[in-house]
Amino acid sequence: MNGKLFMKKIKKLLFYYNSLSILKKFLLAPIFGLLLVIPFYFFIFFIMLEMKQSVNIANSALIPLNEASQNNILLLEKITNDINSAVSAKEIEWISASDKNADKIRENLNKYINSNYKKEITQSITAFENYYKRAKDVSIKIIQNSYHYQNIENDTKILVQNYNKVDKLFNDLKFLTKENIEKNINSLYNEANIILLYGSFIFFIWFFISSIIIFLVYKDLKYKIQRIIDDSNEIAYGDVNFEKRLKIVSYDELGQIVRSINIFINKLHKSHEKLTKAKEKLDKLYIIDRLTNVYNRVKIDEIIEIELKRKRRYDHTFSVILIDIDYFKLVNDTHGHLIGDLILKEFSQILKDNIRDTDFLGRWGGEEFIIICTQTDQKGTFALAENLRREIEKFDFTTVGKITASFGIYECRDEDNENSVIENADKALYQAKRDGRNKVVCYNQ
Known part of the structure; x- marks a missing residue:
């Protein structure tokens, strides 16, 4: 009977304690501090x-x-x-x-x-x-x-x-x-x-200061709780900073809330990173030729459009080199498409190794490649193309041995658009092939 009465009193004290405000709970500390004298x-x-x-x-x-x-x-x-x-x-x-x-x-x-x-x-x-x-x-x-x-x-x-x-x-x-x-x-x-x-x-x-400190702690806790609410609202409205974490160190209920929010942010961060990587991969697949690992036609069209806008606004010249592997159909017919693909990879690697960092290399289609030479006139582009022609001519390709390529160069003018740039470069390339191939020809209107 006495045990039940004791437990009843304990439950009553706990109920009274839980009904107190945070400030009143903290003010209990100085009172119990009197027991700490001894x-x-x-x-x-x-x-x-x-x-x-x-x-x-x-x-x-x-x-x-x-x-x-x-x-x-x-x-x-x-x-x-x-x-x-x-x-x-x-x-x-x-x-x-x-x-x-x-x-x-x-x-x-x-x-x-x-x-x-x-x-x-x-x-x-x-x-x-x-x-x-x-x-x-x-x-x-x-x-x-x-x-x-x-x-x-x-x-x-x-x-x-x-x-x-x-x-x-x-x-x-x-x-x-x-x-x-x-x-x-x-x-x-x-x-x-x-x-x-x-x-x-x-x-x-200590007794006097503890009361002041406890009051300040209460104010601080109130401020931190408000911060948690604000940060939670940012997450709820999708305005979260994934590098941000709550830095409140606590081992009570407030600490559990903080840890839960940080875990939630971590999961969001990981999901965001996965989505970002997936997007980058998709973007790369969208603009990169899978065989030669150079830009594809979609990206090259975009670059040409950008360079045309720069020329019109800042008068920055640029030139285009259109390249075609000579007699490539014979390579496929003689050695098969697998060897043909290997030749395309080796050919693109030669181009990548010998162009400048400011140039853009792409596969225009089939055995045709294109180079966008930024801020380069016809003379400079011709020197680059001639160097590429010599490097290709002396390279010993797998199984096939020696092959050559023809080059058509066009320096962009103010009246050009995306189609005319490619069309004029293609005319120069056609002239190079008609003149016997393994040549560099500049477009001359």
Whole structure:
């Protein structure tokens, strides 16, 4: 009975909670925040543990550097002793015995070159290299000159100065790391005291600010919901930007709405991409000759129309080359249509490889091809056609061997239309065939 009464009270509280507005729901947070006073101090305790862990991590990098600095001081003394021993024994070969300790110093310094002490370590490396090089050079000179040469006093003085500088830099780095280790430890206790001192004040400030923040969050949510509605309306009316996605990050009901809309946009985007690709494929099939993969007659007619309009408006000249493969019917009759198709592919490839980027190549029909030469007069077009004729003439076609082609050229005039352009180019082509084929003929009215 008591269990049923308890469940009844729970259901009543849930019903009351669901009947509240969003703002009132949010204002419940500061009230329940009063219950967080005790957990707040536990939170401070865990923060202190994290701070201590952070200090330990920092010291884990400082302590090895401090130890390396102490080790470098000892290694520096060993190097000095090794060089002094070589000088005392007058054995130049013994000097190289110090290289092992010098390499250890370099290794210790370079290991921490990318730490927060890069400047100090770089100075130490430079000073050490200067000292070590001079120490070896001076020692060799002393041995070779039996302890006497003109600048021995000056060299020795500079060497001692270099040694003292290196020793000071090594000791400074050791004391600097040691000092920072102590600072890190002391900072832990100082920050803990500050947290404990101001902890109570933070709670009351939090309670006041939380009410303001919750109100602002409510306004922000209202704005985001309105944005979702606006974007949804854009989708509904077909004015959607397929690159756009809702960027609201949330894990409540609002987040579910956002994810659903984004999924919907993604599906629309994919469908749109499929339709676009299908349209591009259809457009390509509409304007491209399937055998030779050059423009077909539909596209060429469109290009000629455009070029005529440009000529009338901007006075941009253009020319047309009409090309016909000589005796192509004989190829089909002798070798079959499959070989004939292969010859057409090879022939079109020669044309594509030798025209300019600004030219348009198309298959006019059967074994006839056409080239639209933009902003090119008859002279320039003739040079292009003659080059194409030579390339075709020297090419060794599959099975057939050598074949030739005839060319008819026409430079467009102001009074021309689509039909007259082709008709005049065709007249020139006919003249080229009548003159014996394998020729380039320009239309001459």
